[in-house]
Amino acid sequence: MPAPTHPFAFDPTHGHTLDDLLRIAAPAAPADFDAFWRARKEAADQVPPHPRLGRLVEDRDGYRIQELSYDTPGGRCSALLALPIAGIARHGFVIGHGYGGRTDTGTQLPLPLPGSAAILPLAPGLPALGLRPDIPSTPDEHVLHGIGSRDNYVLGDCVAGLWGAAAALLELVPSLDGRLGLLGESFGGGIGALALPWDDRFAAARLTFPTFGNHPLRLALPCTGSGEAVRTHVRTHPEAVEVLAYFDAATAATRVRVPVLTACALFDPAVPPPGQFAIHGALGGPRQLEVLEAGHYAYANEAAERRRLGVATAEFFGRWMGR
Template sequence: MPLTDLSLADCRDYLPPLPVPADFDAFWLRTLEEARSRATQKPVFTEVETGLTQVRTYDVTVPGFAGQPVRGWLRMPAGAAEPLGCVVEFLGYGRGRGLAHENLLWASAGYAHLLMDTRGQGWSAAGGDTPDPDGGAPGVVPGFLTRGIESPETYYYRRLFADAVRCVDAAREHPEIDPDRIVVTGVSQGGGITLAVAGLVPGLAGVMPDVPFLCNIPRGARITGRPPYTEIAEYLKLHRDRTESVFATLSYFDAALLATRATAPALFSIAMMDDICPPSTCFTAYNGYAGPKDVRVYEFNGHEGGAEHQQREQLAWVASLFAGTAAV
């Protein structure tokens, strides 16, 4: 796969100005205040039998945006006797939480692991269990990138980002989790959600976005020929008069802009031959990230990024982070 974007040297210096809505911070403050105030129930953690002897697994329901139930799995090492550090994970586009016995890496490493389901998604191999009651009928373009795009108030990712923040809230409130040792992570769409949460939630211990989606969205929509960014281009091909208003809505949800509000230490991964999340868009987020940061660059990889190699980097980084020796 050839390079399809800027060179690595150019990417390292790439930091274009992003439009900042005048009410950007107020919009998110109000969104999260409303989400928290409309939660009429506490998160529910119900232990389930998986046949695994070294990992305890809980079926999770968290009150998310508008108090709507968001599903997930919480996995914890069996026999843990003290509050644990926790990795909260967000999923890639189209993925759902899957089955109870899957995704054992972080629990096997001795951490609590809260995996958030993705509202309305889950049509890929890992099925989902969280509906999107406010989603309405699908638009003229399949997918989620243009759903409710007429206004920031109705846009799909307003609900999804609020869900993610509420899952971090739920992890912090769990009696077996140390609220000061919470790391957020995700790949692709999950990486974009990770950066959004990093910009919206103070006091995180760490942030690990991999090949993040939803960064410098205008550039992604203009230079990428692969989904999901093509959903935006297809929408604007049909609605020729809405370009300005569409990108005005999207500016509220640009993970690269939210990253400029983040303060927690971060470990990024970026792939230079990624034709789904172009490296220049990911570097926009990395270069603008406001907290301590480091990056692993996979020069000859596409959207698969570092995969298991990046997991090895993350395991070492989280261990050193919680030990107080991480170098970022």
């Protein structure tokens, strides 16, 4: 299919065909990659979530949506909680968000499977419920926060936020144990890929336009997203490459064993497609690929492709999590 016309000074396909993209591999992992992440997960498991319900946001589409907060090693995190008004939830979803953050109206309903509950965490520092005075809220600054050290890099706390969200949802609805799915788009997709290998509470996942894939390749590709801020930073701080290696979503994907549906774009000005496809190609378990014409950019077929993705998502989770 022809690429959309665009105003960018670079080619958002980066010259790659689908066949090219399907051959992209993940970079090698640091020797202690697994040990680093297992230690992060063990530390997260030592922090009880202590979920606390807050303000009622709205009742919509058969769901009651409330604000929620819970504890993680990086501090108290905020989320939205969506529970069925009638009946008992049979499935649960942890839903990550893009780098723009999330507002009250950002609750994604309906959920992929009927009779589901969902927790929608806010990454630490991002708008609106996740805002913190000690963490920048704009994507270009947030993605660099703490990048001087793998132990302090903000993406680690964002991953712990997903783990904590799963713990909070299971504490509130224990019957969902073994029936949790993960959804993440863009920033949330990359963070989701980093979270999945170390958390056996997730039965399946969908990652849409996931970022943070194959950092060595991403650093060579211009974009309009947070990756451009990282590219600029690395020019003057090349040592940051060593930290980024621990937060490579494609490297993490090689450790994922649960079924994953990946939705990747052929054209994407914000998240270069080679990084997206690197994550899909690296997945170590059952995988399904949905190819979209574009991501992070409006185009004529967008609504139709999103509907197709929604149908594929429902079928995917129904197959792996039951209906």
